[in-house]
Amino acid sequence: MNGKVVILGAGAVGTTVATYLKRHTCHEVTVFSSDTHTAYSQCGIPFVLEGVIHDFPDLIVRPLDAFVDMGIDLHLETTVKRIDANSQKVISDAGIFEYDHLVIATGSLPFVPPIDGKELDGVFTLHTLSDGMKINSSINDASRVLIIGAGGIGTELAGSLAVRGITVTMVEALPQVLPLTIDPDMALLVQQHLNSLGVLVVTGAHVNSINGKQHVRSVSVQGDTVPTGIVPSDVVIVATGLKPLSGIARDAGYKIGITGGIVTDEHLRVSADGGILDNVYAGGECAEVKEFVTCSPFISRLGSAARRMARVIGENIAGQDAVYPPTLSPNVVVVGEVTAGSVGITSHTATLNDISVVCGISEGRTRAGYFPGGSQINAKLIFSNRRLVGAQVVAREGVKERIDALSLAIRMGATVDDLLEWETAYAPSVSMIIDPVTFAADDAKMKMDGLA
Ligand SMILES: Cc1cc2nc3c(=O)[nH]c(=O)nc-3n(C[C@H](O)[C@H](O)[C@H](O)COP(=O)(O)OP(=O)(O)OC[C@H]3O[C@@H](n4cnc5c(N)ncnc54)[C@H](O)[C@@H]3O)c2cc1C
Numbered sequence: 001m002n003g004k005v006v007i008l009g010a011g012a013v014g015t016t017v018a019t020y021l022k023r024h025t026c027h028e029v030t031v032f033s034s035d036t037h038t039a040y041s042q043c044g045i046p047f048v049l050e051g052v053i054h055d056f057p058d059l060i061v062r063p064l065d066a067f068v069d070m071g072i073d074l075h076l077e078t079t080v081k082r083i084d085a086n087s088q089k090v091i092s093d094a095g096i097f098e099y100d101h102l103v104i105a106t107g108s109l110p111f112v113p114p115i116d117g118k119e120l121d122g123v124f125t126l127h128t129l130s131d132g133m134k135i136n137s138s139i140n141d142a143s144r145v146l147i148i149g150a151g152g153i154g155t156e157l158a159g160s161l162a163v164r165g166i167t168v169t170m171v172e173a174l175p176q177v178l179p180l181t182i183d184p185d186m187a188l189l190v191q192q193h194l195n196s197l198g199v200l201v202v203t204g205a206h207v208n209s210i211n212g213k214q215h216v217r218s219v220s221v222q223g224d225t226v227p228t229g230i231v232p233s234d235v236v237i238v239a240t241g242l243k244p245l246s247g248i249a250r251d252a253g254y255k256i257g258i259t260g261g262i263v264t265d266e267h268l269r270v271s272a273d274g275g276i277l278d279n280v281y282a283g284g285e286c287a288e289v290k291e292f293v294t295c296s297p298f299i300s301r302l303g304s305a306a307r308r309m310a311r312v313i314g315e316n317i318a319g320q321d322a323v324y325p326p327t328l329s330p331n332v333v334v335v336g337e338v339t340a341g342s343v344g345i346t347s348h349t350a351t352l353n354d355i356s357v358v359c360g361i362s363e364g365r366t367r368a369g370y371f372p373g374g375s376q377i378n379a380k381l382i383f384s385n386r387r388l389v390g391a392q393v394v395a396r397e398g399v400k401e402r403i404d405a406l407s408l409a410i411r412m413g414a415t416v417d418d419l420l421e422w423e424t425a426y427a428p429s430v431s432m433i434i435d436p437v438t439f440a441a442d443d444a445k446m447k448m449d450g451l452a
Contacts, residue, residue, distance in 0.1 A: 002026040003100030005317060006090050008080050008248065010038040012306035013105035013284035013313070015062070020314030022070040027101070027317070030073040032080050032092055037129045038064070043303050045132040046153075049139070050160035056133055083252035085272065085280075101279045101317050104249050104262060104270070105310070108242035108285040108301070115148075115238075117210030123236045126153055135237065142234035143167055146219045148207050150177035152301075152333045154239035155190065159335035162197035169200045169231050171207055171221050181331060181342045182392045185361070186380055189394045193338040210236055244286045244299060254280065261288030261299045266323045268313050281316065283309035283324075290326040292411065293345045293389045294353045300329045330407040337396050341403035344390035344410045347382060357390075358383050360416075360444025364436030366398045368428030379440040381406075386415045386448060393437075398430075402437055416445045 005021055007014045010033035018029045031038075039062035047053045067074045075094050082091040089098050110125035112118055122142075124135050139145060145161055147154045150172035158170045172179070176187035177194070191201050205223030210216050211230070218230045244261040254270045254277075255263040262270055262282040268289075270280045284306040291298035300306075305327055315322035330343035350357045360381045367374030375396030382390035391406035393399045409419065419441035426433045446452035 002028070004028045004030070004098055005101045005103065006097055006099035007031040007103040007105060008083075008090065009033060009103075009105035009107055009284070009286075010035065010074060010076065011042075011105065011107050011284065012303050013107075013310040014103065015039050015067075016307055016310030017103050017105065017283075017314045017317070018067070018072045018074075019070060020311065021317060022072055024314070025318045028073070029071075030075070030097055031067075032075045032078045032090070032094070034077065034079040035128055035130075036077055038067070038074065038076060040129050041303075042127070042129075045126065045129065046156045046160040048132060049136055049157065050163050056129055056136070059129065080248065083248060085252045085254075088279075099279075102281070103313055103317075104254075104280070104282040104286060105284050106245040106248065106286045108244045108299075110238065111241045111243045112238050113240055115207055115210055117212065117216065118238065120210055120212050120216045121214055122212070122216040122234060123210055123238065125238050126157065127242075135235070138235050139164075139166060144169070144231075144233050145235045145237065146171065146207075146231055146233040147237045147239055148219075149239035149241065150174075150201065150203070151180060151239060151241065152178065152331070154237070155194070155335055156333050157237060157239065158194055158199045158201075159197060159338075162194070162199045163336055167198065169202065169233070170194070171205050171219075172201070172203045173206055175204045177201060177203065178333060178340060179348075181333070181346065182340055182394075183347045183359075183380060186340065186342075186378060186392045186394050189378055190333075190335055190338060190340050193336055197336045242285065242301060244288075246286050249282065249286070254282075257288035257297045259288045259297050259299045261297075262286055263288050263297075264324075266325065267316050267321075268309055268324050269316075281313045283313050289324060291345075292326040292328045294349070294355070295326060296353070298327065298329075300327050302329055302331055304331075305329050328407050328410055330403050332400050332403060338394060339396070339399040340392070340394045341399040342390070342392040343403050343407040344388070345382065346390060346392075350382065350384065350389070355384050355389070358444050358447050360440040360442065360447065362436045362439035362443060364432055364439060366395055366432075367430060368432060371428045377436050379437045381416075381419070381437070381440045381444055383416055383444050383448070386417070388414050388416070388419065391437075402435075406437070416441055416448065420445065
């Protein structure tokens with residue numbers, strides 16, 4: 001099998017598709033990226049800013065030479081301006097390139113709200129390795145950082161910078177941290193941990209303006225529950241969400257969904273004029289897929305999901321019949337020493353989708369009470385019609401494993417009774433004799449049966 005494959009984007013999706021095709025097919029593979037670097041871990045950037053990882057080059061997981069050695073024609077700092085769908089060509093800074101298969105893996109860009117002063121020196125977004133480097137050199141001279149937005153990136157960053165010894169204020173418009181992934185009661189545990197690290201978390205508040213002449217000096221914050229105030233700040237990091245980079249696909253006539261992402265079918269093929277295109281794929285943060293519980297259009301903003309999509313695209317271009325099923329996108333956010341994980345839908349998403357739910361909660365320990373080093377663990381299970389549709393866990397250890405198991409449980413259609421029959425392993429140094437998740441299932445069952 002040999003044809004020309006052009007890939008727009010050399011992030012998680014683009015590089016994975018390229019290497020898969022080079023390993024398993026004889027396709028000519030050309031990859032374009034506007035970025036200065038490739039094959040690095042965006043997910044690791046907060047850990048360099050914290051000081052846990054020594055330096056940014058440590059995040060590069062595959063050197064440029066490796067792509068050259070594999071025969072991949074990689075063009076960094078090269079933006080593709082247009083796709084000519086009729087003649088199957090892309091028009092880039094480096095010239096015009098023909099394709100037999102096209103992969104759109106352009107990711108997303110940080111969304112920055114129209115706040116006065118957002119263009120001042122010292123105001124950043126965090127998306128690329130270069131962003132991380134710029135923030136790092138700025139905070140070397142800064143003592144006060146204000147983060148706008150308490151989603152995954154903002155919250156993780158707040159923890160990292162606080163551990164580094166910086167005075168951090170985080171302002172979030174909604175009434176809780178991590179509003180898209182966990183419920184308010186679980187978010188409070190994360191917020192309390194941030195407070196214990198010295199982070200001032202201001203929820204239910206807006207940033208009216210970023211102030212300063214050339215460089216940021218302060219931020220004006222107005223809140224529902226806090227008085228309007230001026231917060232002195234040397235650096236501001238805007239972490240108010242992402243918008244999919246789908247404009248180039250829209251201009252080419254490909255269908256864009258209500259999320260702003262490129263609509264894909266279960267094979268991750270795009271569509272145009274009402275029909276699926278057999279040779280054009282989209283994956284990662286620019287692609288709209290389906291969420292598992294609600295079947296709603298959804299963009300997964302996770303490296304783990306991006307890698308899975310890339311594999312599906314690679315296999316399909318290689319002639320297989322691979323499917324990307326509706327996603328649960330299990331995720332964990334590491335905030336200082338605490339990890340907050342979730343999978344499936346939150347209570348808020350359930351309400352938005354008119355799904356009636358019963359929640360079970362529990363609080364326990366990650367190790368036997370007498371064993372040193374354990375931590376408090378809080379679990380929350382969300383059921384609809386007795387089936388598990390969401391799960392959240394907050395603790396200092398053991399979060400990812402439980403979220404992963406519960407992800408499988410949701411996908412397999414587990415009921416509250418299945419979870420009560422779930423046998424879990426025990427040793428005092430790593431668990432309690434009955435897992436805290438079981439107690440959350442117990443709590444939910446009691447409520448369902450009218451006993452609580
Ligand atoms: C700070 C941070 C922490 C994160 N932590 C985690 C985590 O812990 N766990 C997790 O699962 N996920 C995490 N993520 C998310 C994860 O990194 C992304 O979901 C994933 O990298 C998305 O992959 P992608 O290929 O869709 O996009 P990207 O990796 O962003 O790649 C998109 C590429 O397209 C290029 N591009 C765009 N337009 C064009 C064009 N017109 N022409 C040429 N090139 C173009 C860009 O330059 C870029 O190289 C984190 C992200 C950030 C920023």
